[in-house]
Amino acid sequence: MPYKMIIERANDRLMAMAELMEDNYFKKIPNNRIDYFIDESIKIGLETAQNSMERYSSLEEICEDKKVKIELDTAEYGFEMIKLRGKYNEEKETIIMYHNSIKRMEIAYKELGIDFLNYDTIYKILLAHEVFHLIEVKEIGNTYERLEDVNIFKLGPLKKFYPIVKTSDVGANIFAKKFLNLSYHPKVLNYLYLWGAGIIDKDKLIDYFDELDKKLNESHLNDSVE
Numbered sequence: 001m002p003y004k005m006i007i008e009r010a011n012d013r014l015m016a017m018a019e020l021m022e023d024n025y026f027k028k029i030p031n032n033r034i035d036y037f038i039d040e041s042i043k044i045g046l047e048t049a050q051n052s053m054e055r056y057s058s059l060e061e062i063c064e065d066k067k068v069k070i071e072l073d074t075a076e077y078g079f080e081m082i083k084l085r086g087k088y089n090e091e092k093e094t095i096i097m098y099h100n101s102i103k104r105m106e107i108a109y110k111e112l113g114i115d116f117l118n119y120d121t122i123y124k125i126l127l128a129h130e131v132f133h134l135i136e137v138k139e140i141g142n143t144y145e146r147l148e149d150v151n152i153f154k155l156g157p158l159k160k161f162y163p164i165v166k167t168s169d170v171g172a173n174i175f176a177k178k179f180l181n182l183s184y185h186p187k188v189l190n191y192l193y194l195w196g197a198g199i200i201d202k203d204k205l206i207d208y209f210d211e212l213d214k215k216l217n218e219s220h221l222n223d224s225v226e
């Protein structure tokens with residue numbers, strides 16, 4: 001099963017690195033702070049999952065306790081809608097789950113022979129991700145606000161600091177993994193989808209994972225120098 005190799009390579013740190021690289025300000029993170037952002041976001045995700053598991057037995061129970069509704073949106077949004085998966089709407093106190101996106105993901109995984117990623121499992125993983133965001137808002141604060149800001153530019157005495165917002169997603173994915181006791185990282189679902197839907201091929205995926213590995217290693221190399 002060729003997909004197994006992808007799942008095995010998608011470890012927590014590599015997927016955290018992938019998430020950080022999607023941040024608008026990734027390039028502004030000093031090399032020797034990359035580990036900090038990865039480790040701390042993972043820690044927040046894990047702690048939040050552990051606390052939640054002591055208090056609740058299901059994601060639905062968390063939502064109920066926090067007075068947040070779960071809504072299934074069954075509308076068609078065209079080709080681009082796969083980007084809409086789940087969304088926590090703070091004002092409406094609702095998590096919206098996108099039925100057709102989940103369906104498309106399920107079809108893509110079937111294409112690859114991955115039977116365990118069925119509709120219910122995908123739904124739960126995406127819901128868990130959003131539940132973390134709601135816990136951030138209602139209880140623990142946004143992960144990116146709890147972590148250091150990075151300096152975006154320096155012009156003489158002028159400095160501007162911004163948070164690394166993608167750290168919230170690093171936390172959300174670890175939360176989902178721990179709370180649902182998954183043996184694989186939730187972010188790998190994105191890559192398997194792209195592969196199963198024929199948007200990228202396996203070689204491209206492996207190249208990308210190689211690149212992530214290299215970036216992680218480089219960030220460690222610099223530790224001893226700086």
Ligand SMILES: [Zn+2]
Nearest residue numbers: 129168169172
């Ligand atoms: Zn998210």
